[in-house]
Amino acid sequence: INNLQVRFSTEDGVVRAEVGLTGIDAPKALAGSLPGEHHNRTSAPIATQLVAPYHSHHFSFRLDVDVDGPLNSFMLGRLRPTAAPGPRRSVWTLDEDVLANEGQGALAHEHAVWRVVNPNRRNAFGQPTGYQVESHDYEEPLLAPADYRRAAFIAHPLWVTAHDPDERYAAGDTPNQNPGTPGLPSFQADRQSLVNRDLVLWVTMGHHHVTQAEDWPVMSMKKMRFELRPANFFDRNPALDLRRAPFEVVAPAR
Numbered sequence: 001i002n003n004l005q006v007r008f009s010t011e012d013g014v015v016r017a018e019v020g021l022t023g024i025d026a027p028k029a030l031a032g033s034l035p036g037e038h039h040n041r042t043s044a045p046i047a048t049q050l051v052a053p054y055h056s057h058h059f060s061f062r063l064d065v066d067v068d069g070p071l072n073s074f075m076l077g078r079l080r081p082t083a084a085p086g087p088r089r090s091v092w093t094l095d096e097d098v099l100a101n102e103g104q105g106a107l108a109h110e111h112a113v114w115r116v117v118n119p120n121r122r123n124a125f126g127q128p129t130g131y132q133v134e135s136h137d138y139e140e141p142l143l144a145p146a147d148y149r150r151a152a153f154i155a156h157p158l159w160v161t162a163h164d165p166d167e168r169y170a171a172g173d174t175p176n177q178n179p180g181t182p183g184l185p186s187f188q189a190d191r192q193s194l195v196n197r198d199l200v201l202w203v204t205m206g207h208h209h210v211t212q213a214e215d216w217p218v219m220s221m222k223k224m225r226f227e228l229r230p231a232n233f234f235d236r237n238p239a240l241d242l243r244r245a246p247f248e249v250v251a252p253a254r
Helices: 146-153 184-190
Strands: 002-007 014-022 043-047 050-055 055-065 074-083 090-098 112-122 128-135 158-162 199-209 221-231
Touching: 014 055, 014 199, 055 146, 055 221, 090 112, 112 184, 128 199, 146 184, 158 184, 199 221
Parallel strands: none
Antiparallel strands: 002 014, 014 221, 043 050, 055 199, 074 090, 074 112, 112 128, 128 221, 158 199
16 A cells, blocks of 8 residues: 655745555464474465565656756766865766657666756756756565566666657557567667757656565554755745744744
């Protein structure tokens, strides 16, 4: 059982989506099992003669983004160490490239900065207005690729495509028993341009659930989330002039 909570915006301009994992494990009976006798490497004992199999959860979010207008580009920034003169021998730099087409839009979880920018709009400092994708709740699939070819979206934490109203689901419209690889790999096959286009981001989150006794009879909530954070969208921190809460206001001395 999963609980989805989406906060559309916060006072500092952040858009946040949160998934809560809770509910009842899918147990299976283990006849004749006594405490200390369970040796199955794919499940854990949770009650008398009951085990809960290890399993994975994968989620995909389709984000039709329009940052300061419908025409956007995607910038992939890589953090790279480099030599530096003087007593300090190294620093790191940010090297950014604009993704040219959908063939480059299946991204890995590396030391990277993911930004959607509007190349036609600038902030007060001449930088393109943008929003940054931040997600740290991705787990690589623990399966052979042939076992998840109908859900190939789980192979990458982020996919970028050009907007198409018929491309609505990360695994395609009819993934069950599909003989091919539906969904995002087929969406990207035509390698449409991603420069100054209406873009769609597909954020993947995942969790490998190693079951344990505390999950029974009901698992406590585990939360995962990702955020869209303003990146040069504003000229300063938009939360600076928020009205203070009553408990923060100091009463004048009498």
